[in-house]
Amino acid sequence: MIKGLLMLAALISILTTTGIVLSLIEETIVFLGDVGIGDFLFGTEWSPLFEPPSFGVLPLVTGTLLISLVAMLVATPLGLGAAIYLAEYARPGVRKTIKPILELLAGVPTIVFGYFALTFFTPEILRSLFSLDVAIFNGLVGGIIIGFLIIPTVASISEDSMSAVPQSLREGAFGLGAAKLQVTMRVVFPAALSGIVASLVLAMSRAVGETMVVVIASGLVPQWGANLGDAMETMTAFIATTAKGDIATGSTAYKTIFAVGMTLFVITLIMNLLSIRFVRKYRQVYE
Amino acid sequence: MSAHSQAIARASGSRRAKDFAFRLGMFLCLGLAIGLLGLLLVDVARDGAGRLTWDFVTSFTSIDTDQAGIQAALWGTIWLMGVCAVFIVPVGVATAIYLEEYADDTKWWNRLIEVNIQNLAAVPSIVYGILGLAFLVRGPLSLGPVILAGGLTLGLLVLPVVIISAREAIRAVPPSIREGSMALGATQWQTIRRQVLPAAIPGIATGVILSLARAIGETAPLIVIGAATVVAFNPTSVNDAFTAMPIQIFDWITRPSNDTNNYAPLAAAGILLLMILLLLMNSVAIWLRNRYEQKW
Numbered sequence: 180m181i182k183g184l185l186m187l188a189a190l191i192s193i194l195t196t197t198g199i200v201l202s203l204i205e206e207t208i209v210f211l212g213d214v215g216i217g218d219f220l221f222g223t224e225w226s227p228l229f230e231p232p233s234f235g236v237l238p239l240v241t242g243t244l245l246i247s248l249v250a251m252l253v254a255t256p257l258g259l260g261a262a263i264y265l266a267e268y269a270r271p272g273v274r275k276t277i278k279p280i281l282e283l284l285a286g287v288p289t290i291v292f293g294y295f296a297l298t299f300f301t302p303e304i305l306r307s308l309f310s311l312d313v314a315i316f317n318g319l320v321g322g323i324i325i326g327f328l329i330i331p332t333v334a335s336i337s338e339d340s341m342s343a344v345p346q347s348l349r350e351g352a353f354g355l356g357a358a359k360l361q362v363t364m365r366v367v368f369p370a371a372l373s374g375i376v377a378s379l380v381l382a383m384s385r386a387v388g389e390t391m392v393v394v395i396a397s398g399l400v401p402q403w404g405a406n407l408g409d410a411m412e413t414m415t416a417f418i419a420t421t422a423k424g425d426i427a428t429g430s431t432a433y434k435t436i437f438a439v440g441m442t443l444f445v446i447t448l449i450m451n452l453l454s455i456r457f458v459r460k461y462r463q464v465y466e
Numbered sequence: 467m468s469a470h471s472q473a474i475a476r477a478s479g480s481r482r483a484k485d486f487a488f489r490l491g492m493f494l495c496l497g498l499a500i501g502l503l504g505l506l507l508v509d510v511a512r513d514g515a516g517r518l519t520w521d522f523v524t525s526f527t528s529i530d531t532d533q534a535g536i537q538a539a540l541w542g543t544i545w546l547m548g549v550c551a552v553f554i555v556p557v558g559v560a561t562a563i564y565l566e567e568y569a570d571d572t573k574w575w576n577r578l579i580e581v582n583i584q585n586l587a588a589v590p591s592i593v594y595g596i597l598g599l600a601f602l603v604r605g606p607l608s609l610g611p612v613i614l615a616g617g618l619t620l621g622l623l624v625l626p627v628v629i630i631s632a633r634e635a636i637r638a639v640p641p642s643i644r645e646g647s648m649a650l651g652a653t654q655w656q657t658i659r660r661q662v663l664p665a666a667i668p669g670i671a672t673g674v675i676l677s678l679a680r681a682i683g684e685t686a687p688l689i690v691i692g693a694a695t696v697v698a699f700n701p702t703s704v705n706d707a708f709t710a711m712p713i714q715i716f717d718w719i720t721r722p723s724n725d726t727n728n729y730a731p732l733a734a735a736g737i738l739l740l741m742i743l744l745l746l747m748n749s750v751a752i753w754l755r756n757r758y759e760q761k762w
Contacts, residue, residue, distance in 0.1 A: 185560045191625070294734070294737060327503075334499075390686035415590065447590055452581075452585065454588070
């Protein structure tokens with residue numbers, strides 16, 4: 180009896196996923212019936228609220244992917260560097276103090292990063308320090324700040340997987356005369372690769388789903404191009420700004436939220452499942 | 467020293483330099499990440515410290531930026547966290563007990579539940595907003611954009627985190643405790659209720675507080691479910707419309723400032739207050755963990 184009750188609670192998480200999929204699919208199907216799946220997936224102009232409307236989702240998708248790409252260019256070297264330092268070089272005491280501070284980067288609400296990006300990073304760092312000719316709202320700042328946000332995701336999973344590499348592998352390499360640098364890069368890093376890949380995929384998924392930084396600092400202009408210095412719109416930013424008003428249930432605007440949400444959900448779902456698979460792989464090998 | 471060992475010393479000297487450079491590079495990566503965090507905190511403190519007064523905490527928002535405060539949003543956030551906690555504690559702990567103590571993980575449905583929870587933890591928060599909008603605010607439940615809908619949406623969002631941390635806390639209780647209890651004739655449920663849960667409570671509480679700390683700063687899902695931006699009353703029940711601190715901050719950030727009204731200090735003061743709450747919650751979590759942590 181008690182087991183049944185507890186299982187019921189566990190089913191809530193299954194219901195959540197079902198709810199997400201159902202709510203997205205229902206309106207998306209109606210929307211695609213109106214618009215046509217080809218026009219939605221391959222159209223290059225997104226202006227759903229203008230007359231005549233145009234429903235090509237590609238500008239939102241490329242905007243999202245470009246900003247996420249910039250984020251990964253920031254987070255990959257910094258996150259992996261931090262992970263290697265923490266796993267292989269830092270003394271246990273240092274690791275114990277620095278790790279929570281690094282995790283704080285993930286604990287600060289993203290709206291705070293949005294404020295920082297808009298009021299400080301674009302004007303003071305990008306424009307003044309680096310003399311870049313960027314608009315007030317630009318894709319670049321969104322990418323860089325999201326990159327910093329996801330550093331803890333990269334660093335903590337990568338560090339876990341590097342720490343899980345058995346000491347005997349390192350000792351074997353040292354015994355053959357390898358230097359610390361060689362042991363780290365040629366033994367530990369490859370041995371931890373599946374965990375590292377998992378961390379990068381999960382970080383990318385977070386970057387794709389991040390909302391507030393891009394809503395605040397990257398502008399809301401769908402851009403079919405790759406100009407990071409100008410305003411860009413991501414899928415998340417579109418959903419947040421469109422849902423903000425009191426939109427009527429069943430209206431075109433209402434349906435676009437679900438169609439774009441579905442696109443976002445599918446993209447992140449694929450990345451999450453990939454990442455879960457990679458994590459399982461490194462756990463199986465060493466634990 | 468022989469020529470041979472000198473050669474070794476030279477070689478290891480250049481190797482040591484390379485090692486040192488690499489180590490420095492890795493350290494700089496870490497330093498840059500933490501440096502940006504420091505810069506952010508300094509920037510927000512500089513912008514908002516002057517505006518963070520007791521009047522700011524006890525006033526409602528206003529068109530006049532000199533008069534505006536965050537009271538309604540602060541109470542909205544407190545109500546949201548209350549609803550969220552009431553939802554996530556029983557459901558999260560029950561799920562964790564099921565998965566750790568009862569579930570047979572060779573069965574496909576239990577493995578499905580596990581993968582599902584891992585995936586849910588990484589679903590973008592705005593998607594939970596869409597779920598809340600379609601199922602709680604409109605559609606089947608039609609609650610409207612009220613505290614209850616907001617708190618449940620945030621609850622669903624952080625539930626995976628609660629489950630994962632509660633499972634870790636339960637797993638940390640050694641099997642010998644369970645075996646001892648069972649050997650004395652206790653049933654499995656008695657063992658869980660009287661032995662395992664009490665021992666796991668500090669870990670579970672820490673996880674719940676950290677989950678609430680994540681929920682408190684979430685903005686995107688609340689925007690999507692339609693939280694109000696200009697509210698001049700405190701909520702009195704879970705069926706009231708509401709605003710919340712991140713929503714209020716977002717509103718201030720996006721309002722254009724002019725000569726008479728400057729919204730940036732208001733937003734920064736709101737952020738500071740939010741960060742203070744977060745700091746308090748994290749401190750309590752760390753204190754709990756250190757105070758009650760058991761070494762078995």
